[in-house]
Amino acid sequence: MSIGRAETISKVMSQVAVNKNSMLLLDAEVGKGGTITGIHTKDDNILKKIMAMGVLPGMPVKVIQKSPSVVFKVGNTTLAVDHNIAQCIEILA
Amino acid sequence: MASLLVNEMNYNPDIQAAVQKIESSLKHTYKLSTRTIALLLLQGDKEIHQLVQEKENSYAGIQKVIQETSVAFEQPINYVITLKRQELTNSLLADAVKEGKVTDNNRFSEILNKLTINPFTGIPILLLVLYYGLYQFVGVFGAGTLVDFLEADVFEIYINPLVNVWTARYIPWPVVQDLIANDYGIITLGIRYAIAIILPIVGTFFIAFSIIEDSGYLPRLALLVDRVFKAIGLNGRAVIPMTLGFGCDTMATMVTRTLETKRERIIATLLLALAIPCSAQLGVILALLSGKPLALAAWVSFLTLVFLFIGFLTAKLMPGDKPIFYMEVPPLRMPTIANVVSKTYTRMQWYFLEILPIFILASVLIWAGRLTGLFDLVVKALEPVMNLIGLPAEAAVAFLFGFFRRDYGAAGLYDLQQNGALSTEQLVVAAATLTLFVPCIAQFSMMLKERGLKTALAIAGFIFPFAFLAGYVLNLLLKMIGGI
Numbered sequence: 001m002s003i004g005r006a007e008t009i010s011k012v013m014s015q016v017a018v019n020k021n022s023m024l025l026l027d028a029e030v031g032k033g034g035t036i037t038g039i040h041t042k043d044d045n046i047l048k049k050i051m052a053m054g055v056l057p058g059m060p061v062k063v064i065q066k067s068p069s070v071v072f073k074v075g076n077t078t079l080a081v082d083h084n085i086a087q088c089i090e091i092l093a
Numbered sequence: 094m095a096s097l098l099v100n101e102m103n104y105n106p107d108i109q110a111a112v113q114k115i116e117s118s119l120k121h122t123y124k125l126s127t128r129t130i131a132l133l134l135l136q137g138d139k140e141i142h143q144l145v146q147e148k149e150n151s152y153a154g155i156q157k158v159i160q161e162t163s164v165a166f167e168q169p170i171n172y173v174i175t176l177k178r179q180e181l182t183n184s185l186l187a188d189a190v191k192e193g194k195v196t197d198n199n200r201f202s203e204i205l206n207k208l209t210i211n212p213f214t215g216i217p218i219l220l221l222v223l224y225y226g227l228y229q230f231v232g233v234f235g236a237g238t239l240v241d242f243l244e245a246d247v248f249e250i251y252i253n254p255l256v257n258v259w260t261a262r263y264i265p266w267p268v269v270q271d272l273i274a275n276d277y278g279i280i281t282l283g284i285r286y287a288i289a290i291i292l293p294i295v296g297t298f299f300i301a302f303s304i305i306e307d308s309g310y311l312p313r314l315a316l317l318v319d320r321v322f323k324a325i326g327l328n329g330r331a332v333i334p335m336t337l338g339f340g341c342d343t344m345a346t347m348v349t350r351t352l353e354t355k356r357e358r359i360i361a362t363l364l365l366a367l368a369i370p371c372s373a374q375l376g377v378i379l380a381l382l383s384g385k386p387l388a389l390a391a392w393v394s395f396l397t398l399v400f401l402f403i404g405f406l407t408a409k410l411m412p413g414d415k416p417i418f419y420m421e422v423p424p425l426r427m428p429t430i431a432n433v434v435s436k437t438y439t440r441m442q443w444y445f446l447e448i449l450p451i452f453i454l455a456s457v458l459i460w461a462g463r464l465t466g467l468f469d470l471v472v473k474a475l476e477p478v479m480n481l482i483g484l485p486a487e488a489a490v491a492f493l494f495g496f497f498r499r500d501y502g503a504a505g506l507y508d509l510q511q512n513g514a515l516s517t518e519q520l521v522v523a524a525a526t527l528t529l530f531v532p533c534i535a536q537f538s539m540m541l542k543e544r545g546l547k548t549a550l551a552i553a554g555f556i557f558p559f560a561f562l563a564g565y566v567l568n569l570l571l572k573m574i575g576g577i
Contacts, residue, residue, distance in 0.1 A: 009180045039172065044137060047169060049419055056179045068212055069316040069329065071422065080210075080316035082328070082418040 009058040025063070025070065025089040033062040034093040036074070041088040050088065053079055061091055104177050108170065111135060111162040118151040135159055136171040205425050209313040219314060226301040227339065228379070235297030236376025243289035256280045272460050283456030286498060287449050291373045295444055296437070298340035298372040303436035307428035311336075312420045319418045325404025326360045326411065327352070328418040334361055338369035343448065343536045344440070345369070346543055356413030362544055363407060363552050366532040367559075368400040377503035378524050381510060388521045395525050395567055403559075451535045455497035468493070482526060482564035483572075484519055485509070495527050497534050502527050518571045526564030531556050 022037050036059045041047050055061075055074050064078070065071040070086040072079060103109070115131035123130055123144075133141040134155060146152045163170050208214040253274075260274040274281050305311065311333060319329030331352060338345035342365050349361045370378065382389040462468035475489035487509055495502025506523050509515050515523065531553055532540065540549040 009176055009183070044169065044171070046417060047172060049417070051172070051175050053419065053421070057176060058179065058183060065210055068320045069418065071210055071316060078422040078424075080312065080319075080329075080418070080420050080422050082319055082323070084417050085419055 009056075022090050022092045024087055025061070025072065025091055026066075026083060026086040028063045028091055028093065030063050030066055032093055033060065034091040035059070036061050036089060037092045038090040039088055040090060046085060046088060050085060053077075055079070055089060061089075102177070102181065104174060105166075107162055107165045108135065108174065111158050114158050115155050118154055119145070119149060120151070121148040132174065135162065136174055137169070202425055206313075209310065209425070210316060210422070212317055215313065215317050219317070222305065222310070226305065227298075227375075230301050231294060231297045231372055232376060232379045235294045235372075236380060239293035239297070240290055240376070243293060244285070248285045248289050253281050253285065268464065271464075272457070278460075279453055279456045282459075283453050287452045290376075290504075291448075291452075291498075294372045294376045295341055296441060299437045299440045299444075300433065302337065302340055303433045303440075304428045306436065307426070307432045309423040309425050312422045313425075315418075315420055316422065323416070323418070324408070325364070325401060326408025326416070327357050327404070328416040330418065330420060331357065331361050334365065335369065338365045338371065339375060340372045341444065341448075342366070342369060342371045342532060343539045344443070346536055346539045349543065352416075354414050354416055356411050357416050359544065359548060359552075360404065360407050360411065362540055362548075363555075364400060364404055366536060366540065366552055367403060367529055367556050368396050370396075370528045371533075371536075373498070374503050374528065377507060378528070381503060381507050381520065381524060385517055385520075388517050388524075391521050391571070392524050392528075395521075395563075396528060399529065399563060448535050451538065452498065455534055459494070459497060478561055482522055482561060483568040484523055485514055487514060488523055491523070492527065492530060495530055495533075502530070518568070521571065522564050522568045525567055526560050529556065529560035529563055531560070 028034065036055060036057050038057055039047060039050055039055065041050075053074070054077060059074050062073045063070070064073060069080045069082055072081075104112070112128060112131045112135065115134060116127045119127045119130060125133075130141060130145065134145060145155065149155070159170070166173055209218055256278070257274045260270045260278075264270050264273070271278060273279050314336075315329035315332045317329075318332055322328055322331055333351070334345045334348040337348055345365050346362055349358045349365070352358045352361055378392070379389070382392060459468065462471075471493055472489045475492055476486040479486055479488050479492075488506065491502045491505030491509070493502075494505050503524070506515070506520070506527065510520060531537070537549065537553065540552065544552070
């Protein structure tokens, strides 16, 4: 079950520049949707894992649960991650 | 329509330039195109870096090019390149795929999904699964009904007597008779235990596990327990080897391969060897303590405490990267019979080919040990230790057996209990110490294979004294609260 199409990345990036309302996946509200706008981490390992899962800017995202693990839907896939990873993902509601 | 020719994929000019520079300095022929190698180098692929470093003299120059290029970007080059590819993918899909109206999934499936991942409803669901799957199906049906039928009806009435009579008739030497038949023979003990006791228990466990696995429940369990597992140095993914451990610790030790860091693999192996009873042992211990719910509760609580305590301690003491947790959560599905059958069959086949020979070897070793008197020597040596933890000297045999097959040991305690030789407190202490006691011979050989000689010996060397220490502490605790 999909939750929307991917936006073009440049469109998303320009939206972020204009709209300062982007937040971390960790801080997003449960049940709310949005678009991924960026991945911020110094750790190469985490970066590779996040990208390999298909979590990339432009993808639609919806938060399902935040505790004990962060469960969210990206495109058609449901993923579960811990806080270390959730704090690296930036979204725009 | 976006161009599909990869060569025309227009990355950022800085990256294009870097790719060209790197391509020109690659002299060797690789299985992949030089453009791919160049891109992989820019993306930081460790394996390709190693390969190129070995094969090319120009590696230092290539590294310099990568370094200079990465300065031009805020984000890692890997990220930039991946983003570009994703853009192309999105535009291709936009031209070719039409999304229909979003239809809601099967309502029941959605509700069940929500229930299993929410901790307030998820934990009760887990307890339900454990009760029906583990206790009722494996414990009562497998370890009770099936084992009773196979052991008492098939083996004891038909097979064992037949074997005993034949060996008495055709084999003149009592020594060899004892090897094959009578009390400790390969067929009367070894194979009987493998087929009449272990097979039904392990078989029912594998069936239950395959059903749970096929339904897609395990990732949900993983995300619920991740926080707890983090505290003991593991992450949610370890839920798979840990739950398998309740079926067969040897198989679970093999599955620890799937854990990502070495630190996690060692901690998981230690905990499997120490505190996770395999289904064979679990079955017999449940039978042992079944009449006394308090004793059962004491055993479970004590083991859980030891598991968490040692896990926590090891996590604090061991150096290494802290694990991260990520897992795809597939939709909950009705398990397919064909899948369950094939998964169970594969695991059973593995069990027979890997474990049964070791089982037979164990029989031979016990026979040799008794023959040479080595057996009695070790039993004598263990007796003072038994007294230390408040058990009668006869329990020493059960512990010695326990190394060869954990359930042999538990069954030995069963005999003692039937004869009234053990009080309830002693039973709990014996059961707990036996569970913590060194891994069975099959599991130990798997540990050697997976973790190497040094680590396996270190783990076994820790567990042996610790098990008895824990037994001593438990004995004291039970005495302090005035017995159960």
